[in-house]
Each structure stands twice: as C-alpha cells, then as structure tokens.
Amino acid sequence: MKLAYIGLLISFLWMAGVLAGAFYFSPSAEILGETSRIIYFHVPVAWICVLAFCMSFWFSISYLRTRRAELDVNAEVTARLGLWFCILATITGAVFAKSAWGMYWNWDPREVSITVILLVYMAYFGLRSSVPDPERRMKLSAVYSIMAFVLMPFLIFVVPWIYSSLHPDTIINVQGENKLLDGRMRMVFFFSLAGFTFVYLWMYRISARIEKLVRRKEGWNV
Amino acid sequence: MNSRLDKISLEAVEKRYGPHLIFSGVSFEVGKGDSVCFWGPNGSGKSTLLKITAGLISASAGKVKYASRTKTGPPAMYKNTIGVVAPDVLMYEELTPEENLEFTMNARGFKRDSEYEASLFARFDLEDARHEQVGNFSSGMKQKFHIISALAHKPSALLFDEPSSYMDLSGREQISRIINEMKSEIILIIATNDPEEKDWCNEYVELCN
Amino acid sequence: MIQKRKTGATNTLNYAIKILAVIKKDVQAEYRARYAVNSVLLFCVTSLAVVSFSLGGTVKDPGIQASLLWVILFFSAMMGLSRAFIKEQDRGTMNTLRLVCEPGQVFIGKMMMNFILLVVVMLIVTPLFIVLMNIQNIHVGYFASVMVLSAAGLSAVCTLLSAVVAQARARGTLFPVLAFPVLIPVFMVAVKATEKAISEPSPWANSQMLVFLGCYAVVSVIGGSYLFEYVFTE
Numbered sequence: 001m002k003l004a005y006i007g008l009l010i011s012f013l014w015m016a017g018v019l020a021g022a023f024y025f026s027p028s029a030e031i032l033g034e035t036s037r038i039i040y041f042h043v044p045v046a047w048i049c050v051l052a053f054c055m056s057f058w059f060s061i062s063y064l065r066t067r068r069a070e071l072d073v074n075a076e077v078t079a080r081l082g083l084w085f086c087i088l089a090t091i092t093g094a095v096f097a098k099s100a101w102g103m104y105w106n107w108d109p110r111e112v113s114i115t116v117i118l119l120v121y122m123a124y125f126g127l128r129s130s131v132p133d134p135e136r137r138m139k140l141s142a143v144y145s146i147m148a149f150v151l152m153p154f155l156i157f158v159v160p161w162i163y164s165s166l167h168p169d170t171i172i173n174v175q176g177e178n179k180l181l182d183g184r185m186r187m188v189f190f191f192s193l194a195g196f197t198f199v200y201l202w203m204y205r206i207s208a209r210i211e212k213l214v215r216r217k218e219g220w221n222v
Numbered sequence: 223m224n225s226r227l228d229k230i231s232l233e234a235v236e237k238r239y240g241p242h243l244i245f246s247g248v249s250f251e252v253g254k255g256d257s258v259c260f261w262g263p264n265g266s267g268k269s270t271l272l273k274i275t276a277g278l279i280s281a282s283a284g285k286v287k288y289a290s291r292t293k294t295g296p297p298a299m300y301k302n303t304i305g306v307v308a309p310d311v312l313m314y315e316e317l318t319p320e321e322n323l324e325f326t327m328n329a330r331g332f333k334r335d336s337e338y339e340a341s342l343f344a345r346f347d348l349e350d351a352r353h354e355q356v357g358n359f360s361s362g363m364k365q366k367f368h369i370i371s372a373l374a375h376k377p378s379a380l381l382f383d384e385p386s387s388y389m390d391l392s393g394r395e396q397i398s399r400i401i402n403e404m405k406s407e408i409i410l411i412i413a414t415n416d417p418e419e420k421d422w423c424n425e426y427v428e429l430c431n
Numbered sequence: 432m433i434q435k436r437k438t439g440a441t442n443t444l445n446y447a448i449k450i451l452a453v454i455k456k457d458v459q460a461e462y463r464a465r466y467a468v469n470s471v472l473l474f475c476v477t478s479l480a481v482v483s484f485s486l487g488g489t490v491k492d493p494g495i496q497a498s499l500l501w502v503i504l505f506f507s508a509m510m511g512l513s514r515a516f517i518k519e520q521d522r523g524t525m526n527t528l529r530l531v532c533e534p535g536q537v538f539i540g541k542m543m544m545n546f547i548l549l550v551v552v553m554l555i556v557t558p559l560f561i562v563l564m565n566i567q568n569i570h571v572g573y574f575a576s577v578m579v580l581s582a583a584g585l586s587a588v589c590t591l592l593s594a595v596v597a598q599a600r601a602r603g604t605l606f607p608v609l610a611f612p613v614l615i616p617v618f619m620v621a622v623k624a625t626e627k628a629i630s631e632p633s634p635w636a637n638s639q640m641l642v643f644l645g646c647y648a649v650v651s652v653i654g655g656s657y658l659f660e661y662v663f664t665e
Binding site: 301306310311313316324 | 451460531
C-alpha cells in the first residue's frame, strides 16, 4: 500500500520533471523552433499506443490458449488505454502538423498508420459491445485482436511506400531534424518516454483491478 | 477403417453461461446398447447437455471422452459417427433431401448406401418428397427428414432432443419402432420431458433447476 | 455397415472431397435462392451507374479511375461476402456444419465460395467499368493478376470476419467496421496496382505490388484458417 503511494508520488514528480524539462531545460530545435517541444509528448504517447496494442495482442493469444477470464480483462483494459493514447497521439500529431506544415492533416504515412490503429481499436470495442454472450464476446474479440495484429505489418510496410510516392516532401517527418543530436533534448526525450511508460503501466494496473472487481461482482471468478 | 464409437463418458461436466451456472457435477458413462434419457423440466439444461455430449458445444469444466474398441483419440475422429436430431440442428431448406444427404454424407466422408436410404425414406413415408425442397415440407415432414439424415450414415450413437416434436401419432410410432430396432446396437440418448419418449430408454439422468 | 469412402487415395484427396462438398452445397443453395448474387450484382451495377453517370468520360486520371473501381468492388465485397455465415447462423444450419464438418473444411469451402463470388463480380463489373470510363490502355495480364490476388486476400479475411459477425448483433454495420481497417493494405495496393495496369506500358517490370498482394493472401489464408477454429467451435 505504502509502496503504491510512493510510486504515485515518484510518477507525479517525474512527470512534473518532464514538463519542466520540455519547456525550460531543453533548447528549441533549429528548424521548427518552439513547436518541436511537442515531440516530448507526441512520440511517447504514440509509443505507448503501440505498446498497448502489442500487450493486448499478447493477452488475446493467452486468453485463447487458456480461456482464463482475467486475461480477457487485461486485453480489454490495455485496448482501452491504447485507444485513449491513440486519440492523444492523433491530436498531438495534428497540432504539430498544423504548426510545422500548415495543415492539420497531410496524409503523411505516420498519420495514416495511427488512424488505422485507431480504427482497429474502435472496431474492437464495437465488436465487444455487440456480442451479448460473455464467452463469445471474449473469444471473438481475442480473435479480432490477433487478426488485426498479424495483418498490421502489411500496413506498416505499405503506407510509407504508397504515400511516399504521393507526397515526398512530408517525409521530412519528426525524425528528420537534428534535434535528437542535442544532449539535453535527448535526455528530456528519454526521461519523458520513461515517465509516460510508468504512467501507462500504473494506469493499466489500476484499470485492470477495477475491471476485475466489476466482473467479480457479476459473478466471474477473476 | 472402422472407427465406431463404443462409449461416451462424461466426468464432472459443468456448463456456465457467463458467470451463471446451468448445471454441474454431471458424470455418467454410456456404452453400446445403453439408452439414456436426459429428463428434466424446461430450462434445466437438457439440450445443452445433449449438445455437449454430441461435441457441438464444449463444457465449461469437466471432460467428455469418446472411446472406441478399435481406436482411441480426439473426439473429432468419432464425431462423424454421431447422429443428432435437435431443434437447432437443421437441414438446408433450399436443397432437396437428396442434396442434403449428399452434402452430409460427403462432408462426413461416408459412402452412400442408396438401398438403405431408400428404405429409410419408405419407412417414414417420404419417398415422394425426396426431390422437393425441404423448405416446402410441413414441420412433421421436416422432423422426419432430420431423423432420416441422422440415421443415413448408420450411426454408432444417436442423440435426440425431443424427437417426436411436430409428429403425429403415426410418426411417433415410426420413430419408436426404429428406435427399438436399433437400441441394442447403438448408444441412444434422448433429451426430453415427454414421458412417452422417456419410456423408450432404459435409464435416465435427471436434471433439476 | 457403412464403409468409409474407399478411394484408394490419400487423406488429402478425402479432405478435398469434403471441401468440395461444402462448396457444392453452397453453390446449390445459392443457385436456388440467389440472395447473395442478386443483391451484390444489383449493388455493383447501380453504383457503377451512379459513378459513370456523374463522371462519365470526364475522368481521365488513371489514379482516380482505379480508386473509383475499387470503391465499387470494395463495397460490393462488404455486402456480398458478409453473408457467408450469417445465413447459416440464422437458419439453424450452423450446428449442422459443426456436426458434419471439421472447422478447416468449412473455412476453406466458404472461402472458395466467397472467392468465386468475388471473381464473378469482378468479371461483370470491370469490363463495364472499362467501357463506361473509356479506359484505353489496359494491360490485361497484370490487371487480372491484381484482381485475382486481391480477391484471394479479401475472401480469406471476409470469411473469417463473417463467422465472427454471425455470432454478434448489428451485423450489417459491424462487418464493414471490422473489415475495413484490416483490409486497408489490400485496398491501397490494389488501387495503386490497378492504376499501374491502366497507365503504364510495361507494368510487369516492377511487380513488387503483386508480390505484396500474394503475401497478404497467403498470410490471411493461413492465419484465417488457424483463427477460424476458435471462432467456429463453441
């Protein structure tokens, strides 16, 4: 119990440190100026979205193999968190795009990829909400999660290929500048990455516990 | 290769719908020549238990074992020797009985015995309707055809869920006669709350709510 | 005593016979009722008419032409391929399938049926499209390969999703929602490759896209048949 409070305090301080670092400590980038600071938030959030996707896939496979309801809880919770982080990533990306390239949406490969992941998450929850039988719901959503994950590499491969041929100029993407070469920027960036990961894992733990309590109340043995 | 089913055994079988328990602790063994009735009021789970025994649904807990004197192995090996007649195991209405049988026999991997099939159709008075679409049948005729299709491959186990529903008196007699003929050669399980159907069996398993 | 079929052949042949039984049953049922074929063809022709009436011969850009063709084909696929299992579930024959067939047979049989349906649709829609849109140069071999490979991937994914959706509610709206994100790679590459087929003089020079479509088809067939067992067995 005490450990949880200490962990919470550390996360809070850590994220406060990230904010300070992003706005005060790190210098602004050469080409983009102050708008580059969004990198400390946008990239970690997108990374968490992908991490959540992978975790949900893993729990889905484990569920199909063992049929333990708690694995479905984990899969659902990580998918939900992944959805939120995906929305955040899309919004922060659009904000960056507006200030860097003048438009909110550019059909940049990364923008398209994150949108497809968003569609997959929404489809996953759409599926979950339209199956009344609980066993079927768990089974079918696990299958969909696995299928989407397995076919995702095709998307990752295809999108830059197709879209780069249409818009070569927008491949001056987030990794294109020199910003990461600066020591301070790199430090803040990894600091932020770690911080967001902790926050995500903490959110996952709490959400999973809440969801398990909810299901226990319904009569499940989780 | 003859892989006829000789024994079905259930061990501590339990079925849940979500978190709610339908039944639990069901254990029994049926062998060739046994006839068992799943007896109980509506909603007690007889049909569910029948489907679990047939291998159509999996149990939430416990084991269902199929054994053959010639082979043991996964249920898939013997599933195609089980005949099932149940309200939600239906035939294709756009096809004729002939085409339906062609499908089920080929899918199961059995060779058709046209004489035997003709005799079955004759017994149930369906010879004339053999080449008409099943969708045009009356419900009694459809039920008779379901029974025929369960018998056509000479099953080693027959699992019936209320077989005489939609049947008139002569239909019931036809079923009862054929059951009595086959009883000693096969495993027979009937799920019902009809006392007459219960009498067709030697033993019963009672399910309470 | 009923004897197992003595074909003197290997297990593979027996398996193929079982799959053919599934396909034949579907073809027969479809031929009698003609639900899927009729509604899909009607939809195709109508949307084709809408597109060509509104744009006529004014669209010259091969990229746009390819996109329009694939929009029509894609939505037709959404309409037609979703029915594979929905009808079985509603008519009570799903359990019959579970009883007499193994999951693998059912998946491959249904997938081939969907493939045939898609190919029929393509054979009807694409010539009409080419004529109505005044598409002059078309490299038939490459074009046909794109169509066939895309159809393979589409039918595998749609068959699996049809089985998923059959056990859910709100099937009509749920199916495209589930299918679209997963089919985007096929869609995008098919459009690009079709554009190549109607604009470039020698599209075979760089056949990366065909390889991509082929890989997608292979992965979706294998993954689909593996996952289908989980969906199909209760």
